[in-house]
Amino acid sequence: MLAIARERFAADGLDRASYNRIIAAAGISKTSAYQYFDGRADLLDAVVSDVTERASLALGPWQRAADSAAFWSQLNDGASRLFGHLTLHPDDRVLLGDRSAVLDAVGSWFDAIVANAIELGLIRSNLDPDLLLAATGKLFEAIDGWALQQLGEAASAPAHDVDLSDAWRMLATVWGTPAVLAPGAERAISD
Numbered sequence: 001m002l003a004i005a006r007e008r009f010a011a012d013g014l015d016r017a018s019y020n021r022i023i024a025a026a027g028i029s030k031t032s033a034y035q036y037f038d039g040r041a042d043l044l045d046a047v048v049s050d051v052t053e054r055a056s057l058a059l060g061p062w063q064r065a066a067d068s069a070a071f072w073s074q075l076n077d078g079a080s081r082l083f084g085h086l087t088l089h090p091d092d093r094v095l096l097g098d099r100s101a102v103l104d105a106v107g108s109w110f111d112a113i114v115a116n117a118i119e120l121g122l123i124r125s126n127l128d129p130d131l132l133l134a135a136t137g138k139l140f141e142a143i144d145g146w147a148l149q150q151l152g153e154a155a156s157a158p159a160h161d162v163d164l165s166d167a168w169r170m171l172a173t174v175w176g177t178p179a180v181l182a183p184g185a186e187r188a189i190s191d
Protein backbone atom coordinates (compact mmCIF):
# COMPACT_ATOMS: atom_id res chain seq x y z
CA MET A 1 0.00 0.00 0.00
CA LEU A 2 2.91 2.38 0.73
CA ALA A 3 4.31 1.94 -2.78
CA ILE A 4 0.93 2.69 -4.34
CA ALA A 5 0.37 5.63 -2.00
CA ARG A 6 3.85 7.00 -2.79
CA GLU A 7 3.06 6.76 -6.50
CA ARG A 8 -0.35 8.44 -6.13
CA PHE A 9 0.86 11.26 -3.86
CA ALA A 10 3.69 11.95 -6.31
CA ALA A 11 1.45 11.84 -9.39
CA ASP A 12 -1.65 13.58 -8.02
CA GLY A 13 -0.06 15.91 -5.48
CA LEU A 14 -0.03 15.82 -1.71
CA ASP A 15 -3.28 17.77 -1.43
CA ARG A 16 -5.16 16.04 -4.25
CA ALA A 17 -4.37 12.34 -3.89
CA SER A 18 -7.51 10.46 -2.89
CA TYR A 19 -7.33 8.06 0.04
CA ASN A 20 -10.23 6.04 -1.40
CA ARG A 21 -8.49 5.70 -4.77
CA ILE A 22 -5.27 4.64 -3.10
CA ILE A 23 -7.16 1.96 -1.14
CA ALA A 24 -8.89 0.76 -4.32
CA ALA A 25 -5.61 0.65 -6.26
CA ALA A 26 -4.05 -1.38 -3.43
CA GLY A 27 -6.87 -3.88 -3.80
CA ILE A 28 -7.85 -3.87 -0.14
CA SER A 29 -11.04 -2.97 1.65
CA LYS A 30 -11.55 0.27 3.55
CA THR A 31 -11.85 -1.72 6.74
CA SER A 32 -8.45 -3.32 6.12
CA ALA A 33 -6.88 0.03 5.25
CA TYR A 34 -8.12 1.55 8.51
CA GLN A 35 -6.45 -1.28 10.43
CA TYR A 36 -3.10 0.12 9.23
CA PHE A 37 -3.74 3.86 8.87
CA ASP A 38 -6.09 6.24 10.67
CA GLY A 39 -6.83 8.00 7.42
CA ARG A 40 -5.28 9.98 4.62
CA ALA A 41 -3.07 12.18 6.85
CA ASP A 42 -1.69 9.13 8.66
CA LEU A 43 -0.95 7.43 5.33
CA LEU A 44 0.77 10.56 4.01
CA ASP A 45 2.93 10.73 7.16
CA ALA A 46 3.89 7.07 6.66
CA VAL A 47 4.77 7.69 3.00
CA VAL A 48 6.92 10.72 3.82
CA SER A 49 8.63 8.80 6.64
CA ASP A 50 9.31 5.92 4.24
CA VAL A 51 10.71 8.24 1.55
CA THR A 52 12.86 10.02 4.12
CA GLU A 53 14.23 6.69 5.36
CA ARG A 54 14.94 5.53 1.79
CA ALA A 55 16.88 8.75 1.12
CA SER A 56 18.83 8.33 4.36
CA LEU A 57 19.74 4.75 3.42
CA ALA A 58 20.95 5.94 0.01
CA LEU A 59 23.34 8.34 1.74
CA GLY A 60 24.66 5.82 4.21
CA PRO A 61 26.45 6.93 7.38
CA TRP A 62 28.98 9.77 7.35
CA GLN A 63 32.47 8.37 7.90
CA ARG A 64 34.86 10.74 9.68
CA ALA A 65 37.21 12.18 7.04
CA ALA A 66 40.88 12.42 7.93
CA ASP A 67 41.63 15.47 5.78
CA SER A 68 39.91 18.16 3.73
CA ALA A 69 40.27 16.32 0.41
CA ALA A 70 38.59 13.23 1.86
CA PHE A 71 35.89 15.43 3.44
CA TRP A 72 34.89 17.17 0.19
CA SER A 73 35.13 13.90 -1.74
CA GLN A 74 32.85 12.12 0.73
CA LEU A 75 30.39 15.02 0.73
CA ASN A 76 30.21 14.89 -3.06
CA ASP A 77 29.97 11.08 -3.11
CA GLY A 78 27.10 11.13 -0.62
CA ALA A 79 25.23 13.72 -2.66
CA SER A 80 25.84 11.63 -5.79
CA ARG A 81 24.41 8.53 -4.08
CA LEU A 82 21.36 10.50 -2.93
CA PHE A 83 20.76 12.00 -6.37
CA GLY A 84 21.36 8.59 -7.96
CA HIS A 85 18.62 7.19 -5.73
CA LEU A 86 16.32 10.08 -6.63
CA THR A 87 17.04 9.49 -10.33
CA LEU A 88 16.01 5.84 -10.01
CA HIS A 89 13.01 6.67 -7.80
CA PRO A 90 11.35 9.75 -9.30
CA ASP A 91 8.36 9.48 -6.94
CA ASP A 92 10.76 9.97 -4.02
CA ARG A 93 12.25 12.94 -5.86
CA VAL A 94 8.85 14.59 -6.23
CA LEU A 95 7.80 13.91 -2.62
CA LEU A 96 11.06 15.17 -1.15
CA GLY A 97 10.85 18.26 -3.33
CA ASP A 98 7.25 18.97 -2.34
CA ARG A 99 7.89 18.44 1.36
CA SER A 100 11.38 20.00 1.45
CA ALA A 101 12.28 16.93 3.47
CA VAL A 102 15.77 16.26 2.15
CA LEU A 103 17.40 17.88 5.17
CA ASP A 104 15.16 15.80 7.47
CA ALA A 105 16.43 12.70 5.70
CA VAL A 106 20.03 13.64 6.34
CA GLY A 107 19.76 15.07 9.87
CA SER A 108 22.37 12.85 11.58
CA TRP A 109 24.51 12.96 8.44
CA PHE A 110 24.37 16.75 8.55
CA ASP A 111 25.38 16.87 12.23
CA ALA A 112 28.34 14.57 11.53
CA ILE A 113 29.41 16.70 8.55
CA VAL A 114 29.50 19.88 10.63
CA ALA A 115 31.36 18.17 13.50
CA ASN A 116 33.92 16.72 11.07
CA ALA A 117 34.33 20.08 9.29
CA ILE A 118 35.00 21.80 12.63
CA GLU A 119 37.53 19.10 13.57
CA LEU A 120 39.35 19.57 10.24
CA GLY A 121 39.44 23.34 10.54
CA LEU A 122 37.13 23.82 7.57
CA ILE A 123 34.91 26.10 9.64
CA ARG A 124 36.24 29.31 11.20
CA SER A 125 36.36 28.94 14.95
CA ASN A 126 35.19 32.50 15.61
CA LEU A 127 31.64 31.84 14.35
CA ASP A 128 28.71 31.65 16.77
CA PRO A 129 27.78 27.92 16.83
CA ASP A 130 24.02 28.55 16.65
CA LEU A 131 24.39 30.95 13.73
CA LEU A 132 26.77 28.54 12.01
CA LEU A 133 24.32 25.64 12.26
CA ALA A 134 21.38 27.79 11.15
CA ALA A 135 23.25 29.24 8.15
CA THR A 136 24.68 25.86 7.15
CA GLY A 137 21.24 24.24 7.43
CA LYS A 138 19.62 26.93 5.27
CA LEU A 139 22.38 26.66 2.69
CA PHE A 140 21.95 22.87 2.55
CA GLU A 141 18.18 23.40 2.10
CA ALA A 142 18.89 25.81 -0.76
CA ILE A 143 21.40 23.43 -2.36
CA ASP A 144 18.99 20.50 -2.02
CA GLY A 145 16.12 22.50 -3.50
CA TRP A 146 18.27 23.69 -6.39
CA ALA A 147 19.62 20.18 -7.04
CA LEU A 148 16.10 18.69 -6.98
CA GLN A 149 15.06 21.31 -9.56
CA GLN A 150 18.04 20.31 -11.66
CA LEU A 151 16.93 16.69 -11.46
CA GLY A 152 13.41 17.67 -12.49
CA GLU A 153 10.50 18.24 -10.16
CA ALA A 154 8.01 16.09 -12.06
CA ALA A 155 8.33 12.34 -11.78
CA SER A 156 8.27 12.10 -15.57
CA ALA A 157 11.07 14.64 -16.07
CA PRO A 158 14.37 13.17 -17.22
CA ALA A 159 17.03 13.20 -14.54
CA HIS A 160 20.63 14.06 -15.19
CA ASP A 161 23.82 14.55 -13.25
CA VAL A 162 24.04 17.60 -11.06
CA ASP A 163 27.40 19.39 -10.77
CA LEU A 164 27.70 20.46 -7.13
CA SER A 165 31.13 22.08 -7.32
CA ASP A 166 29.67 25.61 -7.11
CA ALA A 167 27.51 24.54 -4.16
CA TRP A 168 30.54 23.19 -2.28
CA ARG A 169 32.53 26.37 -2.99
CA MET A 170 29.60 28.41 -1.65
CA LEU A 171 29.48 26.23 1.48
CA ALA A 172 33.24 26.67 1.97
CA THR A 173 32.78 30.45 1.65
CA VAL A 174 30.03 30.49 4.30
CA TRP A 175 32.20 28.42 6.59
CA GLY A 176 35.25 30.60 5.98
CA THR A 177 37.24 27.61 4.74
CA PRO A 178 40.74 28.68 3.73
CA ALA A 179 41.01 28.90 -0.08
CA VAL A 180 43.71 26.27 -0.19
CA LEU A 181 41.36 23.75 1.52
CA ALA A 182 38.20 24.63 -0.40
CA PRO A 183 36.87 22.40 -3.18
CA GLY A 184 38.02 23.64 -6.58
CA ALA A 185 40.84 25.65 -4.94
CA GLU A 186 43.23 24.66 -7.70
CA ARG A 187 40.83 26.23 -10.21
CA ALA A 188 40.49 29.38 -8.11
CA ILE A 189 44.27 29.67 -7.77
CA SER A 190 44.84 29.24 -11.51
CA ASP A 191 42.02 31.68 -12.53
